[in-house]
Amino acid sequence: MQKRRTILFSSLCLMVVALFAIDMMVGSVSITANEVWAAITGGECDPIKAKIILDVRLVKAIVAILAGAALAVSGLQMQTLFRNPLAGPYVLGVSSGASLGVALFILGAPLLGVASSPALTSLGVAGAAWIGAAAVLALVAAVSRRIKDIMVILILGMMIGSAVSAIVQILQYMSNEEALKSFVVWTMGSLGDVTTSQLWLVATAIVAGLTLAVAVIKPMNMMLLGETYARTMGLNIGRTRSLILLSTTLLAGTVTAFCGPVGFIGLAIPHLARAIFLDADHRTLMPATMLTGAVALLVCDIVSKLLTLPVNTVTALLGIPIVVWVVIRNKNIV
Amino acid sequence: MIQFKDLTLGYGSRILIEELSAQIKGGELTALVGRNGTGKSTLLRAITGIEQPLKGSILIDGKELSAITTAQLATLVAYVTTDKVRIANLRCRDVVALGRAPYTNWIGRMQEQDEAIVMRSMAQVGMESYADKTMDKMSDGECQRIMIARALAQQTPIILLDEPTAFLDMPNRYELCTLLQELAHQQNKCILFSTHELDIATSLCDSIALISPPKMHLLPTTEMVQSGLIEQLFTSGRISFSTTQRNVSIE
Numbered sequence: 001m002q003k004r005r006t007i008l009f010s011s012l013c014l015m016v017v018a019l020f021a022i023d024m025m026v027g028s029v030s031i032t033a034n035e036v037w038a039a040i041t042g043g044e045c046d047p048i049k050a051k052i053i054l055d056v057r058l059v060k061a062i063v064a065i066l067a068g069a070a071l072a073v074s075g076l077q078m079q080t081l082f083r084n085p086l087a088g089p090y091v092l093g094v095s096s097g098a099s100l101g102v103a104l105f106i107l108g109a110p111l112l113g114v115a116s117s118p119a120l121t122s123l124g125v126a127g128a129a130w131i132g133a134a135a136v137l138a139l140v141a142a143v144s145r146r147i148k149d150i151m152v153i154l155i156l157g158m159m160i161g162s163a164v165s166a167i168v169q170i171l172q173y174m175s176n177e178e179a180l181k182s183f184v185v186w187t188m189g190s191l192g193d194v195t196t197s198q199l200w201l202v203a204t205a206i207v208a209g210l211t212l213a214v215a216v217i218k219p220m221n222m223m224l225l226g227e228t229y230a231r232t233m234g235l236n237i238g239r240t241r242s243l244i245l246l247s248t249t250l251l252a253g254t255v256t257a258f259c260g261p262v263g264f265i266g267l268a269i270p271h272l273a274r275a276i277f278l279d280a281d282h283r284t285l286m287p288a289t290m291l292t293g294a295v296a297l298l299v300c301d302i303v304s305k306l307l308t309l310p311v312n313t314v315t316a317l318l319g320i321p322i323v324v325w326v327v328i329r330n331k332n333i334v
Numbered sequence: 335m336i337q338f339k340d341l342t343l344g345y346g347s348r349i350l351i352e353e354l355s356a357q358i359k360g361g362e363l364t365a366l367v368g369r370n371g372t373g374k375s376t377l378l379r380a381i382t383g384i385e386q387p388l389k390g391s392i393l394i395d396g397k398e399l400s401a402i403t404t405a406q407l408a409t410l411v412a413y414v415t416t417d418k419v420r421i422a423n424l425r426c427r428d429v430v431a432l433g434r435a436p437y438t439n440w441i442g443r444m445q446e447q448d449e450a451i452v453m454r455s456m457a458q459v460g461m462e463s464y465a466d467k468t469m470d471k472m473s474d475g476e477c478q479r480i481m482i483a484r485a486l487a488q489q490t491p492i493i494l495l496d497e498p499t500a501f502l503d504m505p506n507r508y509e510l511c512t513l514l515q516e517l518a519h520q521q522n523k524c525i526l527f528s529t530h531e532l533d534i535a536t537s538l539c540d541s542i543a544l545i546s547p548p549k550m551h552l553l554p555t556t557e558m559v560q561s562g563l564i565e566q567l568f569t570s571g572r573i574s575f576s577t578t579q580r581n582v583s584i585e
Contacts, residue, residue, distance in 0.1 A: 218442040221428075222435055224421050225484075232382050233488065234408030234436040280424035283441060 012291040019298035023061040060192045064301045065294040070206045070251040072293025075266030088267030089252035093136045093160030098256035100164040101132025107171040110179045129257030134249045189260030189312035209250030217282045264319025269293045335360040335524035340390035352548035363518040365535035366528040368545030374528040408436035412485035414495040427465040433487030455486035474501035495527035511538045533580040
């Protein structure tokens with residue numbers, strides 16, 4: 001058991017490193033491993049290729065690792081908190097909330113005639129996404145306290161998603177071409193839109209979210225038995241809920257703000273991690289989910305570059321079979 | 335151990351139990367009986383602090399429940415609910431180990447002593463051979479016993495169980511209640527469980543708490559049997575229960 005786990009963790013770590021390297025090599029210009037190494041270590045290398053590596057691909061690959069881990073952990077948190085295998089940042093409307101925030105910011109600000117500088121824009125997009133994600137989570141959490149039925153929560157998430165897309169359409173209809181274009185590009189989802197200066201903000205927010213996630217590992221294990229048991233074992237339910245929701249807001253909100261709505265990673269990866277590690281203990285599952293998420297998004301990024309597709313189409317096509325498998329396996333989900 | 339002071343329980347305008355003053359002693363096994371929907375679970379949940387009383391108070395070990403923190407309470411009261419808990423891929427050992435949560439560090443690290451307590455708790459309910467099995471493939475009765483082992487691992491002076499015998503077959507019911515009786519007598523624990531098994535209540539328990547809305551009567555078993563309260567409450571139409579013969583008769 002212990003040995004199996006060590007092997008799995010080591011191979012996942014190796015996969016992250018290997019895929020990270022491959023991700024740097026693959027793209028519209030192929031670059032060999034030697035050149036990648038030279039560019040990073042400051043060795044001899046074609047200056048154009050060095051620029052591609054350092055300014056574009058390195059940032060993008062780091063974003064892929066961070067975003068993959070963030071979305072996957074956020075999904076794990078939702079699944080444990082709502083005790084529902086179909087929960088995830090996307091399904092519960094958290095990503096929709098973040099999208100609404102971003103839409104209001106990108107499309108709404110020009111409508112109101114508010115001009116903004118680029119630095120203000122990136123912080124504004126992040127802030128808008130956080131507020132949107134947090135608002136939806138607070139709503140879903142408040143409803144789930146009163147209504148225990150899982151179906152109601154899922155339906156609520158879907159309705160929030162639909163309401164958001166309706167509002168976004170209204171905003172699109174009213175917007176000028178320039179704002180519209182930047183929003184449509186955002187909705188396509190891309191790991192490559194993060195600039196080096198934005199990377200610091202993204203990394204800080206995600207590392208903070210992941211740290212919080214690690215801090216609530218024991219409470220999440222207790223929550224597996226349900227709130228009544230968790231409480232009688234001494235858990236402060238209110239505080240734990242808030243910490244998990246804060247963590248998810250930081251994780252899913254940040255990724256949505258900078259990479260657009262990337263679906264299915266949050267929903268599918270925790271199940272993949274459970275199936276690989278055959279464990280429900282978050283002490284194993286939390287790092288397993290982070291690593292599997294990073295591997296998955298690196299793979300999706302490589303595939304998306306090879307086929308020149310938007311990354312969220314790749315995550316959907318790779319994630320959907322896993323979700324279908326989960327649904328079929330737990331026929332009696334509700 | 336558990337003391338009720340003018341306790342009124344209910345939801346809004348619906349009163350379940352009114353002005354209850356009684357004391358449940360340590361070292362005793364007490365059965366909580368009553369018809370469906372009369373507040374057995376509500377009373378148990380009130381002792382765990384999950385349900386707030388409408389009036390009055392509950393004292394644990396002489397201390398007001400409202401003055402005890404959730405973390406402290408977890409070292410005093412363990413609770414086994416009727417919830418079905420089946421988590422895929424979680425081994426029984428890990429479920430029982432969660433009972434050590436009030437004593438372990440931030441990540442839930444188990445010391446040697448904790449591991450020993452977990453194994454002993456599982457052995458007490460006869461489930462030590464299930465340590466490495468996962469609950470998704472076990473029967474209701476087996477899952478129930480694992481949840482009881484979890485409560486034992488919590489090592490609290492008070493254990494509350496909500497219909498612990500519900501999923502068990504006849505020999506297992508008696509075995510479980512005999513175990514509860516032993517724990518109460520040998521380890522001086524205060525064990526209160528709700529049940530519909532009047533035969534078990536009258537044969538194995540030291541005291542019986544009977545909810546006859548909106549009152550609760552708490553008497554030693556022999557006195558409860560003699561009082562005739564049980565027959566009164568559980569006679570309905572042609573169905574009647576005989577406390578002396580411990581059987582149900584249908585006219």
